Amino acid sequence: MGGGTNHWFHSDQIYRCILNLILLTGSQGVNGGGWAHYVGQEKVRPVEGWQQVAFARDWGEVPRLQNGTSFFYFATDQYRYEESQAYPENNWRSKYMKMHPADVNTLAARLGWLPSYPQLTQNSIDVVAQARQQGAKDEQEIIQRVTDQLKKGELDWAIENPDNPQNFPRVFFNWRSNLLGGDSGKGHEYFVKHFIGGDNQVLAQEGTSWRPESVHMNEKGGAEGKVDLFVSMDFRMTSSGLFSDIVLPAATWYEKYDISTTDMHPFIHL
Numbered sequence: 003m004g005g006g007t008n009h010w011f012h013s014d015q016i017y018r019c020i021l022n023l024i025l026l027t028g029s030q031g032v033n034g035g036g037w038a039h040y041v042g043q044e045k046v047r048p049v050e051g052w053q054q055v056a057f058a059r060d061w062g063e064v065p066r067l068q069n070g071t072s073f074f075y076f077a078t079d080q081y082r083y084e085e086s087q088a089y090p091e092n093n094w095r096s097k098y099m100k101m102h103p104a105d106v107n108t109l110a111a112r113l114g115w116l117p118s119y120p121q122l123t124q125n126s127i128d129v130v131a132q133a134r135q136q137g138a139k140d141e142q143e144i145i146q147r148v149t150d151q152l153k154k155g156e157l158d159w160a161i162e163n164p165d166n167p168q169n170f171p172r173v174f175f176n177w178r179s180n181l182l183g184g185d186s187g188k189g190h191e192y193f194v195k196h197f198i199g200g201d202n203q204v205l206a207q208e209g210t211s212w213r214p215e216s217v218h219m220n221e222k223g224g225a226e227g228k229v230d231l232f233v234s235m236d237f238r239m240t241s242s243g244l245f246s247d248i249v250l251p252a253a254t255w256y257e258k259y260d261i262s263t264t265d266m267h268p269f270i271h272l
Contacts, residue, residue, distance in 0.1 A: 066117040071188075072107055073119075076164040077171050079196040079224035080189050083204075086212040104214035111161045123158040123168050165220040170228040171197075176235070176242050183241030198245055199227020 007016040020037060029035030057065045075081055081104035098106055110116035122129060133147045151157045160169045174197075181187045182194065195202035208223055234246040243249045 078192040083206040084212040102214040120160040180240040
Protein backbone atom coordinates (compact mmCIF):
# COMPACT_ATOMS: atom_id res chain seq x y z
CA MET A 3 0.00 0.00 0.00
CA GLY A 4 1.12 3.56 -0.57
CA GLY A 5 0.25 7.03 0.55
CA GLY A 6 -3.03 7.00 -1.36
CA THR A 7 -5.08 6.06 1.71
CA ASN A 8 -3.76 9.14 3.51
CA HIS A 9 -5.88 11.28 1.21
CA TRP A 10 -9.12 9.80 2.49
CA PHE A 11 -11.05 10.51 5.66
CA HIS A 12 -11.04 6.91 6.94
CA SER A 13 -7.31 6.37 6.38
CA ASP A 14 -6.77 4.90 9.85
CA GLN A 15 -9.48 2.26 9.34
CA ILE A 16 -8.02 1.34 5.93
CA TYR A 17 -4.63 0.92 7.54
CA ARG A 18 -6.05 -1.32 10.24
CA CYS A 19 -7.87 -3.49 7.68
CA ILE A 20 -4.62 -4.10 5.83
CA LEU A 21 -2.74 -4.81 9.05
CA ASN A 22 -5.48 -7.26 10.10
CA LEU A 23 -5.11 -9.09 6.79
CA ILE A 24 -1.40 -9.48 7.49
CA LEU A 25 -2.11 -10.83 10.98
CA LEU A 26 -4.85 -13.20 9.83
CA THR A 27 -2.77 -14.66 7.01
CA GLY A 28 0.49 -14.74 8.99
CA SER A 29 2.35 -13.34 6.02
CA GLN A 30 4.53 -10.73 7.71
CA GLY A 31 8.22 -11.59 7.46
CA VAL A 32 7.59 -14.17 4.74
CA ASN A 33 9.34 -13.83 1.39
CA GLY A 34 6.89 -12.38 -1.11
CA GLY A 35 4.43 -11.42 1.62
CA GLY A 36 4.00 -8.86 4.33
CA TRP A 37 3.10 -5.23 4.52
CA ALA A 38 5.15 -2.51 2.90
CA HIS A 39 4.21 1.12 3.18
CA TYR A 40 5.45 4.02 1.14
CA VAL A 41 4.05 7.52 1.54
CA GLY A 42 5.55 9.67 -1.20
CA GLN A 43 3.53 12.84 -0.84
CA GLU A 44 6.16 15.37 -1.84
CA LYS A 45 4.94 18.13 -4.12
CA VAL A 46 6.47 19.90 -7.06
CA ARG A 47 6.21 23.57 -6.25
CA PRO A 48 7.52 26.77 -7.84
CA VAL A 49 10.26 26.87 -5.22
CA GLU A 50 12.02 29.97 -6.53
CA GLY A 51 8.90 32.10 -6.48
CA TRP A 52 7.79 30.74 -3.11
CA GLN A 53 11.17 31.42 -1.48
CA GLN A 54 11.18 34.95 -2.85
CA VAL A 55 7.97 35.73 -0.96
CA ALA A 56 8.40 33.49 2.10
CA PHE A 57 11.89 34.67 3.03
CA ALA A 58 11.73 38.25 1.70
CA ARG A 59 14.67 37.57 -0.59
CA ASP A 60 14.05 40.83 -2.41
CA TRP A 61 15.08 42.58 0.83
CA GLY A 62 18.40 40.99 1.62
CA GLU A 63 20.90 38.21 1.23
CA VAL A 64 20.26 34.48 1.01
CA PRO A 65 18.61 33.53 4.33
CA ARG A 66 20.39 31.46 6.96
CA LEU A 67 17.73 29.12 8.30
CA GLN A 68 17.93 27.62 11.77
CA ASN A 69 17.52 23.86 12.10
CA GLY A 70 14.38 22.86 13.97
CA THR A 71 16.15 20.33 16.21
CA SER A 72 18.29 23.01 17.86
CA PHE A 73 15.35 25.40 18.19
CA PHE A 74 13.11 22.90 19.95
CA TYR A 75 15.94 21.52 22.08
CA PHE A 76 16.01 24.85 23.91
CA ALA A 77 12.38 25.93 23.46
CA THR A 78 11.14 22.72 25.12
CA ASP A 79 13.88 22.76 27.82
CA GLN A 80 15.09 19.30 26.87
CA TYR A 81 18.66 20.42 27.55
CA ARG A 82 17.71 20.29 31.25
CA TYR A 83 17.24 16.53 31.21
CA GLU A 84 20.50 15.23 29.70
CA GLU A 85 22.48 12.38 31.25
CA SER A 86 26.23 12.93 31.39
CA GLN A 87 28.28 11.02 28.83
CA ALA A 88 31.94 11.45 29.78
CA TYR A 89 33.65 9.62 26.93
CA PRO A 90 37.47 9.48 27.02
CA GLU A 91 39.27 11.44 24.32
CA ASN A 92 40.94 9.32 21.67
CA ASN A 93 41.71 9.28 17.95
CA TRP A 94 38.03 9.05 17.12
CA ARG A 95 36.72 11.54 19.66
CA SER A 96 37.53 15.18 20.28
CA LYS A 97 37.20 17.57 23.19
CA TYR A 98 33.61 18.23 22.11
CA MET A 99 32.60 14.75 23.26
CA LYS A 100 33.00 15.96 26.85
CA MET A 101 30.82 19.02 26.34
CA HIS A 102 27.12 19.22 27.12
CA PRO A 103 25.11 19.27 23.85
CA ALA A 104 23.72 22.69 24.82
CA ASP A 105 27.26 24.05 25.21
CA VAL A 106 28.21 22.75 21.76
CA ASN A 107 25.09 24.37 20.31
CA THR A 108 25.78 27.74 21.95
CA LEU A 109 29.42 27.60 20.80
CA ALA A 110 28.27 27.03 17.21
CA ALA A 111 25.89 30.01 17.45
CA ARG A 112 28.54 32.32 18.95
CA LEU A 113 31.08 31.47 16.26
CA GLY A 114 28.58 31.88 13.46
CA TRP A 115 28.61 28.22 12.45
CA LEU A 116 24.92 27.75 13.22
CA PRO A 117 22.09 30.25 12.77
CA SER A 118 20.04 30.68 15.94
CA TYR A 119 17.00 32.90 16.40
CA PRO A 120 16.37 35.15 18.17
CA GLN A 121 20.08 35.98 18.02
CA LEU A 122 20.13 38.41 20.94
CA THR A 123 18.01 38.82 24.05
CA GLN A 124 17.93 42.51 23.16
CA ASN A 125 15.88 43.54 20.14
CA SER A 126 18.23 43.42 17.15
CA ILE A 127 16.49 46.35 15.44
CA ASP A 128 16.99 48.50 18.54
CA VAL A 129 20.65 47.46 18.79
CA VAL A 130 21.32 48.57 15.20
CA ALA A 131 19.37 51.82 15.69
CA GLN A 132 21.36 52.60 18.83
CA ALA A 133 24.64 51.96 17.00
CA ARG A 134 23.62 54.46 14.32
CA GLN A 135 22.66 57.04 16.94
CA GLN A 136 26.10 56.63 18.48
CA GLY A 137 27.81 57.45 15.19
CA ALA A 138 28.09 54.19 13.23
CA LYS A 139 28.04 55.24 9.58
CA ASP A 140 27.92 51.97 7.68
CA GLU A 141 27.33 48.23 8.08
CA GLN A 142 30.91 47.43 9.02
CA GLU A 143 30.93 49.98 11.85
CA ILE A 144 27.64 48.60 13.17
CA ILE A 145 29.05 45.06 13.11
CA GLN A 146 32.18 46.21 14.95
CA ARG A 147 30.14 47.97 17.65
CA VAL A 148 27.94 44.91 18.19
CA THR A 149 31.02 42.68 18.32
CA ASP A 150 32.60 44.93 20.95
CA GLN A 151 29.39 44.94 23.01
CA LEU A 152 29.23 41.15 22.91
CA LYS A 153 32.85 40.86 24.07
CA LYS A 154 32.16 43.27 26.97
CA GLY A 155 29.02 41.37 27.97
CA GLU A 156 26.76 44.34 27.20
CA LEU A 157 24.65 42.19 24.86
CA ASP A 158 23.33 38.70 25.56
CA TRP A 159 23.18 35.73 23.22
CA ALA A 160 19.56 34.54 23.28
CA ILE A 161 20.62 30.89 22.99
CA GLU A 162 22.53 31.25 26.27
CA ASN A 163 19.44 32.67 27.99
CA PRO A 164 16.53 30.38 27.06
CA ASP A 165 14.84 31.07 30.43
CA ASN A 166 14.53 34.79 29.70
CA PRO A 167 10.86 35.47 28.78
CA GLN A 168 12.04 37.83 26.04
CA ASN A 169 13.36 34.79 24.18
CA PHE A 170 10.22 32.64 24.44
CA PRO A 171 8.41 31.65 21.22
CA ARG A 172 5.14 33.39 22.03
CA VAL A 173 3.18 32.75 18.83
CA PHE A 174 3.60 29.49 16.91
CA PHE A 175 2.03 28.38 13.63
CA ASN A 176 2.19 24.62 13.04
CA TRP A 177 1.98 23.73 9.34
CA ARG A 178 2.66 20.48 7.45
CA SER A 179 3.55 18.47 10.55
CA ASN A 180 2.04 16.85 13.62
CA LEU A 181 4.59 18.56 15.84
CA LEU A 182 3.18 17.53 19.22
CA GLY A 183 2.40 13.95 18.32
CA GLY A 184 4.36 12.58 15.39
CA ASP A 185 8.05 12.14 14.75
CA SER A 186 8.37 15.83 13.88
CA GLY A 187 8.95 16.65 17.54
CA LYS A 188 11.18 14.44 19.65
CA GLY A 189 10.14 14.38 23.31
CA HIS A 190 6.36 14.85 23.27
CA GLU A 191 6.09 15.24 27.03
CA TYR A 192 8.60 18.11 27.05
CA PHE A 193 6.70 19.90 24.30
CA VAL A 194 3.51 19.61 26.34
CA LYS A 195 5.09 20.78 29.61
CA HIS A 196 7.44 23.57 28.60
CA PHE A 197 6.20 24.60 25.15
CA ILE A 198 2.43 24.83 25.61
CA GLY A 199 1.96 24.25 29.35
CA GLY A 200 -0.45 21.30 29.24
CA ASP A 201 -0.78 18.31 31.55
CA ASN A 202 2.37 16.29 31.01
CA GLN A 203 4.11 13.06 31.93
CA VAL A 204 7.70 14.23 32.33
CA LEU A 205 9.33 11.67 34.62
CA ALA A 206 12.92 12.92 34.53
CA GLN A 207 14.19 15.15 37.32
CA GLU A 208 15.75 18.46 36.33
CA GLY A 209 17.90 18.83 39.45
CA THR A 210 19.82 15.59 38.93
CA SER A 211 20.64 16.08 35.25
CA TRP A 212 23.83 17.08 33.50
CA ARG A 213 24.12 20.87 33.53
CA PRO A 214 25.56 22.96 30.69
CA GLU A 215 28.25 25.52 31.50
CA SER A 216 27.46 28.32 29.05
CA VAL A 217 23.66 28.34 29.39
CA HIS A 218 22.15 30.45 32.17
CA MET A 219 19.51 28.31 33.84
CA ASN A 220 16.71 29.31 36.20
CA GLU A 221 17.35 27.38 39.40
CA LYS A 222 13.60 27.10 40.07
CA GLY A 223 13.11 24.98 36.97
CA GLY A 224 12.17 25.50 33.35
CA ALA A 225 9.29 27.73 32.35
CA GLU A 226 6.01 26.04 31.50
CA GLY A 227 3.69 27.21 28.74
CA LYS A 228 6.02 29.53 26.84
CA VAL A 229 3.72 29.75 23.82
CA ASP A 230 0.74 32.08 24.24
CA LEU A 231 -0.91 31.18 20.93
CA PHE A 232 -0.57 27.82 19.16
CA VAL A 233 -2.23 27.55 15.74
CA SER A 234 -2.38 24.36 13.64
CA MET A 235 -3.29 24.06 9.95
CA ASP A 236 -4.39 20.56 8.97
CA PHE A 237 -7.26 18.61 7.49
CA ARG A 238 -7.07 15.95 10.20
CA MET A 239 -7.63 16.49 13.92
CA THR A 240 -4.13 15.40 14.90
CA SER A 241 -2.81 15.51 18.45
CA SER A 242 -1.27 18.88 17.59
CA GLY A 243 -4.75 20.09 16.72
CA LEU A 244 -6.08 18.85 20.04
CA PHE A 245 -3.46 20.93 21.86
CA SER A 246 -3.97 24.01 19.67
CA ASP A 247 -5.77 27.22 20.51
CA ILE A 248 -6.94 27.54 16.90
CA VAL A 249 -7.21 24.93 14.14
CA LEU A 250 -7.40 26.24 10.59
CA PRO A 251 -8.63 24.00 7.75
CA ALA A 252 -6.19 22.89 5.07
CA ALA A 253 -6.96 21.74 1.54
CA THR A 254 -7.36 17.98 1.10
CA TRP A 255 -5.82 16.06 -1.78
CA TYR A 256 -8.49 16.73 -4.40
CA GLU A 257 -8.81 20.38 -3.40
CA LYS A 258 -5.18 21.10 -4.26
CA TYR A 259 -4.20 22.65 -7.55
CA ASP A 260 -0.53 21.65 -7.34
CA ILE A 261 1.30 19.41 -9.76
CA SER A 262 1.74 16.30 -7.65
CA THR A 263 4.53 13.75 -7.81
CA THR A 264 7.03 11.97 -5.59
CA ASP A 265 10.77 11.46 -5.68
CA MET A 266 10.25 7.75 -6.38
CA HIS A 267 7.95 7.85 -9.42
CA PRO A 268 8.85 8.70 -13.03
CA PHE A 269 5.54 10.48 -13.66
CA ILE A 270 3.54 13.46 -12.48
CA HIS A 271 -0.22 13.93 -12.46
CA LEU A 272 -2.50 16.93 -12.13
